[in-house]
Amino acid sequence: MIKQQWQAWRERLSSLIVLFVMGLMLVAGWRTVALMSVSGQEPAAATAVSDATLFIEADTAVSPLAGFEDSLPQLSDSSLAPGLNPHTYQGQLPEHELQTYLVQRGDTPTSIADRFGIQVETILGGNPRLSEESSLLQAGVEIIIMPIDGVLHDVQPGDTLEGLAQLYGVPVDDIINYEPNNLEFPYRLYPETQVVVPGAVREVFVWTPPDLSSVIGRTSREGSGVTPVVVGTGTFRYPVNSRNFTQYFWFGHRGIDIALPIGNPVYASDTGTVTFAGWNIYGFGNLIVVNHGNGYETFYAHLDSINVVPGQIVYQGNVIGATGNTGNSSGPHIHFEIRRNATQQDPCWYIGC
Numbered sequence: 427m428i429k430q431q432w433q434a435w436r437e438r439l440s441s442l443i444v445l446f447v448m449g450l451m452l453v454a455g456w457r458t459v460a461l462m463s464v465s466g467q468e469p470a471a472a473t474a475v476s477d478a479t480l481f482i483e484a485d486t487a488v489s490p491l492a493g494f495e496d497s498l499p500q501l502s503d504s505s506l507a508p509g510l511n512p513h514t515y516q517g518q519l520p521e522h523e524l525q526t527y528l529v530q531r532g533d534t535p536t537s538i539a540d541r542f543g544i545q546v547e548t549i550l551g552g553n554p555r556l557s558e559e560s561s562l563l564q565a566g567v568e569i570i571i572m573p574i575d576g577v578l579h580d581v582q583p584g585d586t587l588e589g590l591a592q593l594y595g596v597p598v599d600d601i602i603n604y605e606p607n608n609l610e611f612p613y614r615l616y617p618e619t620q621v622v623v624p625g626a627v628r629e630v631f632v633w634t635p636p637d638l639s640s641v642i643g644r645t646s647r648e649g650s651g652v653t654p655v656v657v658g659t660g661t662f663r664y665p666v667n668s669r670n671f672t673q674y675f676w677f678g679h680r681g682i683d684i685a686l687p688i689g690n691p692v693y694a695s696d697t698g699t700v701t702f703a704g705w706n707i708y709g710f711g712n713l714i715v716v717n718h719g720n721g722y723e724t725f726y727a728h729l730d731s732i733n734v735v736p737g738q739i740v741y742q743g744n745v746i747g748a749t750g751n752t753g754n755s756s757g758p759h760i761h762f763e764i765r766r767n768a769t770q771q772d773p774c775w776y777i778g779c
């Protein structure tokens with residue numbers, strides 16, 4: 427009798443133990459999922475497991491907003507990943523350690539790039555505003571130094587990894603594999619953060635002036651059959667009476683800046699036809715462009731006043747305007763460009779600096 431009772435009791439005890447162990451396993455499993463979702467930190471070995479559990483959680487979680495999601499604002503995001511529930515998924519934000527450098531007198535873009543072991547283009551990669559004709563690369567200005575060659579991209583709503591890869595012509599994997607970007611599957615980009623695009627080069631916007639033929643009609647005699655294209659001498663003179671260079675020609679600045687007070691005369695560098703004279707919305711401020719009829723054009727930017735009109739013929743040395751501080755300009759100076767067949771060239775090659 428006692429033996430039978432003892433056996434029955436043992437069976438009950440063992441089933442209780444089994445239940446207890448199963449309960450423990452359930453609790454432990456739930457806690458692991460919870461920890462992973464909260465911290466986002468996953469041990470490398472558990473990555474596959476955590477991805478799977480995250481999916482299950484996202485798919486099966488019953489949102490208190492169930493049924494109302496359609497009327498709620500959705501994250502404008504079309505990243506590579508299948509859509510997770512944006513209410514439950516939050517990835518890691520990028521963490522970049524960017525150093526800054528205070529530009530010293532005598533620095534050039536090349537000397538700064540050499541000092542930090544980066545390409546000169548990368549100076550622009552971290553500082554897009556340097557290309558905005560603002561004469562910003564000067565002593566006393568603090569610039570961002572990128573840790574590697576590439577572009578520091580400000581994430582905009584709607585940006586995707588594929589889009590960035592296409593924009594900069596680099597492989598998607600290069601962006602993902604750059605660790606400080608903190609990109610983990612499902613690879614979401616967050617507006618108001620920055621992503622480093624390794625190997626990318628920031629394009630410099632180049633504004634194109636009107637064609638010579640678009641202004642030539644104003645000076646030609648109708649019906650004469652003659653196209654009075656005035657052709658320059660092929661030599662260039664200084665556009666101002668100053669040699670106070672504040673920025674030379676480099677990848678991010680396709681001209682030279684010469685500082686001098688507002689109101690000084692600006693001379694036509696060579697003979698030609700004015701193709702643009704007026705306000706330029708792309709940072710040049712008051713701008714004159716002279717087309718020299720031989721493939722060359724000269725640009726005179728940030729002017730205070732303009733004495734010529736489009737279509738007008740000017741001769742080398744004519745006063746065409748006065749120096750100023752208009753447009754994206756951080757002090758009175760002239761920005762002078764020489765373009766040959768629409769390509770910006772270093773004016774110092776032509777006028778000596």
Ligand SMILES: [Zn+2]
Pocket residue numbers: 559560561673679681682683760761762
């Ligand atoms: Zn300039």
